[in-house]
Amino acid sequence: MEKAVIIGAGISGKLAARVLSDHFQEVIILERDSETHGPYPRKGAPQGEHIHALLFAGANGLEELFPGITERFNVSGAVKINSTQDIAWFHHGVWKLRYEGDYTTILQTRPHLEWHIEQYIKSIPNVSIQYIQNVQNFLYNEIENRITGVEIINGSDSIRTINADLIVDASGVRSLSSRWLNKRDVHIPEEKVKIDLSYYTKTLQLPDNQNRDWSIKLVYPTPPFEKIGGGISKVEGNRYLVTFMGYHNEINEKEILKSDNGFIEIAKKLPRLDIYQELKDATALSSTSTFRVPNITWRRFDKVNNIPNGLLMIGDTICRIDPFFGQGMSIAILEALELKKLLVNQKHTNQKMIETFHQQAVKIISPIWNMVITEDFRYPDTIGKKPAGLSIQQWYAKKIFLLSSENKEIYNSFIKVMHLLRPTTTLMHPRIIKSVLKRTFTNNR
Known part of the structure; x- marks a missing residue:
């Protein structure tokens, strides 16, 4: 196959590019943000400044797709921890057991992780990333019901087109595909759950403490009475990320944003004062970042009738999960591995591969979605379709x-x-x- 175009250079877009590079002569990633020149946050990924987790399945999959990347994380400052010894986790009113287990976890900022993936992508000869490219429309052959390319506006407001054999939409929850299909009255069945989750994060320097026996500390709320949780995680550069989250708009935004002290005071509202005790003498290294998730959404592209040929969805374009559980990046990695498997074992047409991928994505997402909403529905204010039992x-x-x-x-x-x-x-x-x-x-x- 000749050319694939990917909309969006977020993590799922980069993962798709890595997989497609083995099967297409040319892979082009179109990104609306400008290029970052280091592991820094970017405008198009507002969630990137908050605490992130790469689950074991995600970490294993990332290493399979990008051999040696784990070591790159480690040598550039990421914090390698024992997954059960170095995490202090208060959950449903009790502290999890702590002991020297068999697994390790890497603590790092999302920009640090994404930067290293991007450097790897840039080393692949047949992959290119084009920045400040806003994809406005699809090129569409109505007779064949086929997407044949994209129409783009770049930084100088000039319009151009790119033709391709495959278009991958990795642009996220507000994707072009969903808007384009809706305009054409193509119905996308979706599951939506209203959680009104808000995130507030600051980077801090903690005073030295010889008795600090953890690298990440999590204090979860116990539903339905407690709605505010928090986490403090060591990251590269001997810094700490502190994230507070509140379900159903429980956190007073004006209060938390008014000052560094206002941010730290929120820690007093957590079920335990452990995080407050760490923060009361901390030094702020950044302003407070905000991120809101009013709804989690799972678009069932596997059930769409008459979906155009040549269009594949991946990552948050299919499903944005509750980020509190730290599963989003790992879902994208598992989807990329599934895409890789289908391309390696391809016995069907390109379109049959796309349809099979959307069906296989359901098998990845479904148990995770069910696990997450089981917890989200502990709050009476959560609105959506409840699972059976x-x-x-x-x-x-x-x-x-x-x-x-x-x-x-x-x-x-x-x-x-x-x-x-x-x-x-x-x-x-x-x-x-x-x-x-x-x-x-x-x-x-």
């Missing part, structure tokens, strides 16, 4: 969370599910069910 799922999940503070085997199983290494059915092992029932009956006496 919600109350039973919530009851069982809470038991698993509580047992993760005292039972190492169950916590290990929970970690593997949370990090997308094992299916959720892992937590239905007879031994785990027995522990859940034993805890329930013991506590009810």
